[in-house]
Structure formats: C-alpha cells, structure tokens
Amino acid sequence: MEKGPDWGLDYDESLPTDDWQFQRFWPDRSVNMDENTARCQSCHSSQSGSGFLFTANRVPRFDGTPVE
Ligand code: HEC
Numbered sequence: 001m002e003k004g005p006d007w008g009l010d011y012d013e014s015l016p017t018d019d020w021q022f023q024r025f026w027p028d029r030s031v032n033m034d035e036n037t038a039r040c041q042s043c044h045s046s047q048s049g050s051g052f053l054f055t056a057n058r059v060p061r062f063d064g065t066p067v068e
Pocket of ligand 1: 001022040041052053054055056
C-alpha cells in the first residue's frame with residue numbers, strides 16, 4: 001500500500017480508500033499482475049476507522065529495527 005495526494009480518485013467514489021493505492025509485487029519488485037487488488041481494498045476497508053491499516057496502533061512504536 002502507498003498513499004499520495006488524490007490517489008484515491010482512481011477508485012470508485014462509492015469505495016473510498018483515503019488516498020491509498022494497493023499493489024502486490026514479486027520478490028524481484030515486478031508487479032504481480034495475477035493479483036486482484038480489489039481484494040486488498042475490500043479487506044482493508046474494514047479498517048477505515050484507523051487509516052485502512054490493521055497495525056496502525058503498532059506503527060508509532062516501531063523503532064526502525066528490522067524484525068528477524
Ligand atoms: C483477508 C484480509 C486481507 C486482504 C485480502 C489483504 N490484507 Fe493486508 N492485511 C490484513 C491484515 C489482517 C493485516 C495485519 C497483519 C498483521 O497483524 O501483521 C494486513 C497488513 C497489511 C499491511 C501492513 C499495514 C497494516 O494494514 O497493518 C499492508 C501494507 C497490507 N496488508 C497490504 C495489502 C495488500 C497490498 C493486499 C492485496 C495484495 C492486502 N493487504 C490484502 C488483511 C488483509
């Protein structure tokens with residue numbers, strides 16, 4: 001997920017994303033064209049009350065140390 005100014009305008013206005021866009025990538029960073037990103041949007045919409053994120057409460061506590 002990545003967010004930018006007015007990026008939500010690419011989506012149907014009946015399904016707002018709070019300017020997030022969704023994409024799935026392969027490990028070589030190419031886009032996985034087999035993914036239906038409506039799936040991402042659908043599930044993450046359930047978290048619209050916390051910025052569409054499931055872990056919004058944990059983000060401020062992350063100190064930058066990679067998880068092993
Ligand atoms: C069936 C529900 C579901 C679908 C579909 C789904 N996600 Fe998630 N996503 C979750 C859950 C639950 C978490 C939190 C996982 C955790 O606790 O570590 C999460 C976490 C994330 C996060 C980390 C930020 C956050 O919300 O906590 C990103 C980024 C993300 N998902 C992107 C995507 C993308 C992109 C897609 C589609 C390719 C997608 N998700 C599809 C349920 C879903």
